[in-house]
Ligand code: B12
C-alpha cells in the first residue's frame with residue numbers, strides 16, 4: 289500500500305512522500321504552548337486559539353490513524369539572494385513569485401485523496417496549511433526530512449525548498465523512520481538571518497522575522513527592525529537559501545512555481561505606484577494578496593527608505609498623502625531615511 293501511495297503521489301507531481309503515526313509526542317504541545325506563552329505568535333492570534341486541537345492530530349479528528357505527509361519542491365534556479373544587492377528592486381520571496389501554492393497543492397491532494405478513498409475505502413481529510421495542523425513536526429516524524437536550525441524541514445533531496453501538506457486517513461499504515469538531524473556543526477542559516485531572529489537551537493523569534501513583518505503583523509513594522517529589512521518586500525528567503533543541502537535540489541519545473549517575469553525583480557518605483565485596483569490586478573492569484581495593498585506598499589516604502597536612492601523620493605512624497613494611515617506613517621519614515629542616507633548609499 290505504501291509503495292502504491294508513493295507512486296501515485298509522485299505521478300501527481302508531489303516530490304516526496306513520508307508516513308507518520310497520527311499520534312503526538314507530549315513535547316509538541318509543551319513547545320507550542322511555550323511559544324504562545326512567550327507571545328511569539330504575535331498578531332497570529334489563531335495560534336493561541338487553536339492550540340489544543342493543533343498539538344494533537346487526534347484532537348483535530350479522533351478517527352485519524354495515519355498521516356501521509358507530502359513535500360512539493362519549489363526549488364529556484366540560481367541564487368534567490370542575488371537581488372538583495374540591487375536596492376532599486378524589491379525582493380518578493382521565491383514561494384510567492386507566481387501562483388499561490390495552497391491552490392496548486394490542494395488540487396493534487398484532492399486527486400490523491402480521491403484515489404486513496406476509492407482504492408481502500410478509507411475516510412480521509414486533506415490539509416495544506418489550511419487547518420490547525422503541526423506540519424513540521426509531522427513531516428519530521430514521517431522521515432521527509434529533519435528540522436533545521438532555521439526551524440523548517442530540510443530534505444536530503446530537496447533541501448529547504450519544500451512545501452508541506454498532509455492526508456489524514458483512517459488507514460493503519462506503518463510509519464517511516466524519522467530522518468536523523470544532519471545539520472552537524474553548520475550554522476549558515478542562523479548567521480544569514482538579517483534580523484537575528486534565529487537562536488541557533490532550533491527556535492525562532494517570529495516577531496523579528498521579515499516574513500512575519502511583511503506578511504502577518506497588523507501593528508506596523510517596529511522602527512528598529514526597518515533598516516535591517518533591506519529591499520525584502522514580501523517574505524524572506526535568506527535562512528532557507530543559505531542551507532548547503534540545497535545544492536542537491538533540482539530546480540522545480542512546475543509552471544505554477546516558476547517566477548512570473550514581473551515579480552522576479554520588480555522596480556520599487558513600480559510597486560510604490562500600486563493602488564487597490566492595481567494591486568489586485570497584479571497579485572490576484574499570488575500569495576502576496578494576503579498582505580493587502582496597504583501593508584504591501586508600507587513594506588515597499590521601508591525598502592525605498594533603505595535604498596539610498598534619492599530619485600525614489602518623488603514616490604515617497606506622493607504616498608505621504610495616501611488614504612491609509614499605515615502607508616502615510618511609513619512614507620514619513622522613508623522620507624527621513626532617504627534624507628539621512630543621501631543618494632546612492634546602501
Ligand atoms: C506560523 C508560521 C510561520 C511564522 C512563524 C514561523 C515559525 N517557525 O514558527 C512566520 C510568519 C515567521 C513564518 C515564516 C516562514 N514560513 Co511559515 N509557517 C507557519 C505555520 C503556519 C505554523 C508554524 C508553527 O507551528 N510555528 C510554531 C512553532 C511552535 O512551531 P515549530 O517551529 O514547529 O516549533 C518547534 C520548535 O520550537 C521545536 N523545537 C523545540 N526545541 C527545539 C530544539 C531544536 C534543536 C530544534 C531543531 C527544534 C526545537 O519544537 C517546536 C514544536 O514541535 C506553518 C504551517 C503549519 N500549519 O504548520 C508554516 C510553514 C512552517 N512555513 C513555511 C515557510 C516556507 C515559511 C517561510 C520560508 C516563508 C518565506 N519565504 O517567507 C518563512 C521561514 C521563516 C522561518 N525561518 O521559519 C513552510 C515550511 C516548509 C518546510 N520545509 O518546513 C510551512 C510548513 C508551510 C507549508 N505548508 O509548507 N511561518
Ligand code: SF4
Pocket residue numbers: 438480481482483484485486492496497498499523524525526527528
Ligand atoms: S525568513 Fe529571513 S528574517 Fe526570518 S528567520 Fe529566516 S532569514 Fe531570518
Ligand code: SF4
Pocket residue numbers: 435436437438442470471472474475476477478530531532533
Ligand atoms: S543551513 Fe546548516 S544549520 Fe541551517 S538548516 Fe541547513 S544544514 Fe542546518
